Amino acid sequence: MGWDDILGQPYAVKILQNSIRFRRIPQAFLFFGEKGVGKRLTATHYAKVINCEKGGLDCCDDCLSCQMVDNNNHPDVRSISPENGRISISEIRSLKKETGLTPVYSRRKVYIISEADKMTEEAQNSLLKTLEEPPLDTLLILTATFRNNLFPTIISRCQQIRFSTLSNKIIEEVLENLGVRKDRIPYLITLSGGSLGRAKEYLNRKVPIEEEWVLDLIDRVNRYGVNEIFKISQQILDKKRGMDVLDVLVAYFHRCVKNESDLPFANPIYALEIVLEAKEWLFKNANPRLVIEVMFMRLLEDAKDV
């Protein structure tokens, strides 16, 4: 693959290409933005390009280094990601042990920490020490959905690159190329919220969560009040679909903000914020029952103002 295969991120690609062209590769990058928009793919591609034996602006895909990256067994390109929703200090420690060593094969060791915003505080403290005295020949690439979960001291030591959400057109094209039935595509686009990763997740589910069901929940809360919230939360928890419900709500409120549907809420932007906050809490592994109940209560307050 080449830079052209990274879809919908012209800004990030430009910065990364320039860093190679002008040989200004920093000690650490932080790629931040919505999940499923290509951050990890881009990080791996960058690692491949800077270690390609041909040494061009893009990788050759043929040399041993490129092939090792593709086969996930390059000795100098390592990636870690959360286990059970967390990146622990022991993972950071083992990574640090390796950063002290010189590259085995390539010009530069690259460590990709996916979902770095899921590092525990201890892990972040430990990583910070590495960032304060960065080993030569080592590049760290952190990716994060919620940048603010990282210590400001970590953020400030990284060159930050924002990744945008993807346009409907891009998601539509990819889904078409995957052979998705045409009549399913608009629904998947709505649920995706600009994340190709999320569109694909929904694609693979046999029983997609229906917007109608979720909107019915909202309607019940507005009609029957607080007591209904406890019943509804239980139903959502029974289905183990907390995050899905929130995704549907985000898509719905996005449309409301753009005036594309009628709305039982005083302030759709505020309602959208409430749901996005709830998503962040769920992402941080807060108690799902509490998150969902508090979210519906806040939405109910907003609805009362209509």
Ligand SMILES: [Zn+2]
């Ligand atoms: Zn190569």
